Amino acid sequence: MRFSRRVFMTVAAAILAAPVCAAEKLNVVATTGMIADAARQVGGDLVDVRGLMGPGVDPHAYRQTRTDIVAMTRADLVLWHGLYLEAQMEDFFHDLEGKRRVVAVAEGLPKDALKGHDDYADKFDPHVWMDPALWSQVVTEVRDSLIELQPESKAAFEANAAVHLEEIAKLATYSDEAMSTVPNEARVLLTAHDAFGYFGTAYGFEVLGIQGISTQSEAGLNRISELVDMLVERKVSAIFVESSVSDRNIRALIEGAAAKGHEVKIGGELFSDAMGVDGTYEGTYVGMIDHNITVIADALGGEVPTRGMQGKLSAGS
CATH class of the missing domain: 3.40.50.1980 (Nitrogenase molybdenum iron protein domain)
Known part of the structure; x- marks a missing residue:
């Protein structure tokens, strides 16, 4: 079948005018x-x-x-x-x-x-x-x-990626500034398991976990006793629970310290191995770390905005 030049040009124009298909997701x-x-x-x-x-x-x-x-x-x-x-x-x-x-x-x-x-x-x-x-x-x-x-x-x-990396760079700056306000003698971070080692290296904190790096590690009675003695001796005022780990061992530390006449409070809940609820600011990486930094600094005597670096943290964070 032969097409006339007029028909050919009409078809060609239609093809050129058609929207370019976006790459498949x-x-x-x-x-x-x-x-x-x-x-x-x-x-x-x-x-x-x-x-x-x-x-x-x-x-x-x-x-x-x-x-x-x-x-x-x-x-x-x-x-x-x-x-x-x-x-x-x-x-x-x-x-x-x-x-x-x-x-x-x-x-x-x-x-x-x-x-x-x-x-x-x-x-x-x-x-x-x-x-x-x-x-x-x-x-x-x-x-x-x-x-x-x-x-x-x-x-x-x-x-x-460039936009997101810039957001993370701003987060790093906020984290540096917030952690610098925590008094040196208060820079002890004790949580349910040892998930905050890189945090400690980055911001000059002594980091202690009741369990090891893996939550599969068991915390024995000797470990609990040693940490209770440390809390009392160093007058640590706040320890932290984690959103993805049972708070049973943290409660045992608080009770053990109380039995020795030393009051320890829960400084707040931190996101360790998982983020916050989907659809919330804390359900993003930037919001997760903003939350952690703000909660830690506030509980240990630092100076931070109540709602974090962008004012986006949920009330009560």
């Missing part, structure tokens, strides 16, 4: 809320992100469900933390690597920037999100993973 699955937030911030409208572990979920003990397995085997990209954080899922991820694009976003961090693991000689402390400077490198890894998968969207991913 990438289906991304992330283990922790922190990684899911990074993927959403960098991916923007070009990604659909599903986070497996919601508020209050402990990644050290988490095991994939059937629904998780289906989601990950159908995903374009699976992002997990690594550094033995998702200890119960590692074998699954290594098996999945042969079928899907799977990236452990914290494994590429410089080893000289990482802290050793208390329980495993060949492992590292995975809680790198507690230092915004380290977490920025993880965000960059998320950006590069998205670009590798969808290179035609490189400019958008880079622009989104």
Whole structure:
């Protein structure tokens, strides 16, 4: 069949006038809320992100469900933390690597920037999100993973990442300023498990956890007794509970100190291995760390805005 020049030009004009189809959204699955937030911030409208572990979920003990397995085997990209954080899922991820694009976003961090693991000689402390400077490198890894998968969207991913990294830089500045107001003698941070080691290094705090780096570590009676004696001897006034760890051991410390005539209060609840409720400011990485910094500084005698660096923290945070 031959087309007249008039018909050909009409068809060509229609093709040129038609809108260019946007790149198809990438289906991304992330283990922790922190990684899911990074993927959403960098991916923007070009990604659909599903986070497996919601508020209050402990990644050290988490095991994939059937629904998780289906989601990950159908995903374009699976992002997990690594550094033995998702200890119960590692074998699954290594098996999945042969079928899907799977990236452990914290494994590429410089080893000289990482802290050793208390329980495993060949492992590292995975809680790198507690230092915004380290977490920025993880965000960059998320950006590069998205670009590798969808290179035609490189400019958008880079622009989104630049905006988010600037937000994290402002968070780091606020954190430095807030922590500098805490008196030196009060710089002891005691929590349910040892998730704040990078925080301690970044801001000059002595950090103590009742349990070790993993919540799977057991806190024995000797450990509780030693910490009670420390609280009394050093007159520590506040200790902290965590949103993803039982407060049973924290209560035992408070009762033990009280039995020796020393009052210790709960300084507040901190987000350690999981963020706040989805859809809230504390349900983002920036809001999570803003909350922690503000709560810690306020409880230990520092000077901080009541509602955090941007005035966005929920009342009572």
